[in-house]
Amino acid sequence: MGGVTVNPANPAAAGAHGAPSEDAAARADRAAGPGLKGSDRPRGTARASAPAHFDDPVLDSMARRRSISSVGPGAPSDEELKELLAAVTPVADHKALRPWRLITLRGDDRLRLGEALDEASGTQREPGEINRKPLRSDLLIAVVAKLTEHPKVPAWEQLATAAGAAHLLELALWQAGWGVMWRSGLATDAEPVRAAHGLAADEQLLGWLYVGSVDDYFKKKLAQSSRPPLDPEQFLSRFGE
Numbered sequence: 040m041g042g043v044t045v046n047p048a049n050p051a052a053a054g055a056h057g058a059p060s061e062d063a064a065a066r067a068d069r070a071a072g073p074g075l076k077g078s079d080r081p082r083g084t085a086r087a088s089a090p091a092h093f094d095d096p097v098l099d100s101m102a103r104r105r106s107i108s109s110v111g112p113g114a115p116s117d118e119e120l121k122e123l124l125a126a127v128t129p130v131a132d133h134k135a136l137r138p139w140r141l142i143t144l145r146g147d148d149r150l151r152l153g154e155a156l157d158e159a160s161g162t163q164r165e166p167g168e169i170n171r172k173p174l175r176s177d178l179l180i181a182v183v184a185k186l187t188e189h190p191k192v193p194a195w196e197q198l199a200t201a202a203g204a205a206h207l208l209e210l211a212l213w214q215a216g217w218g219v220m221w222r223s224g225l226a227t228d229a230e231p232v233r234a235a236h237g238l239a240a241d242e243q244l245l246g247w248l249y250v251g252s253v254d255d256y257f258k259k260k261l262a263q264s265s266r267p268p269l270d271p272e273q274f275l276s277r278f279g280e
């Protein structure tokens with residue numbers, strides 16, 4: 040696998056692939072912010088007031104991922120998606136049930152999704168008006184969980200695998216330089232929407248990854264981001280405490 044094009048629009052992708060003129064220490068300093076020497080910190084640690092930085096490119100990309108709420112034009116081709124999927128298919132999967140699949144929506148597919156969402160929510164529009172929400176990106180990837188009866192793998196574990204695959208794909212797309220946001224809504228799994236996607240009775244729609252380019256405004260915002268890493272104390276405790 041080496042054919043995936045990295046979109047340099049994404050600062051995270053540029054960092055993760057190692058910008059040619061910037062070594063790991065320089066990246067650490069940049070992450071630490073003006074006047075702060077990130078490279079002075081022990082390897083793999085993060086300042087409380089700066090975005091997490093890791094020398095390891097995979098961890099660094101994960102720590103820097105952000106949802107991009109309004110992506111620009113352009114999207115990965117099916118071929119690019121298939122290459123990225125090779126990094127997603129190893130998702131943890133009890134009994135290897137493969138309880139997920141993805142459906143791409145491009146072009147007029149998105150108009151049909153808008154109509155289905157309107158039908159599901161009972162929205163009436165003036166003639167010529169359309170639901171523009173699915174047009175927020177050139178590519179939507181519907182995330183579908185396929186749930187089967189299994190004596191040892193309850194439905195929630197299969198949903199966990201499907202959600203895990205979707206998040207891994209978010210990360211893979213981000214690492215490849217694309218902006219992504221996972222969106223859903225109250226009508227996500229409503230019958231008209233399910234029918235538009237051709238879902239079988241044992242399938243459940245978990246929302247859509249909206250995928251597109253990252254424009255200059257977001258590139259600047261990302262580069263200046265000072266969102267502090269969440270405190271790990273909130274997420275980790277000792278058994279019995």
Ligand SMILES: Cc1cc2nc3c(=O)[nH]c(=O)nc-3n(C[C@H](O)[C@H](O)[C@H](O)COP(=O)(O)O)c2cc1C
Binds near residue numbers: 220221223224
């Ligand atoms: C299953 C799922 C559905 C989501 N649906 C929406 C949505 O419809 N609208 C929205 O604003 N955020 C939605 N989010 C949250 C965003 O994808 C995103 O995680 C959130 O805005 C926080 O941004 P961050 O990923 O940069 O931390 C959803 C997340 C998940 C996991």
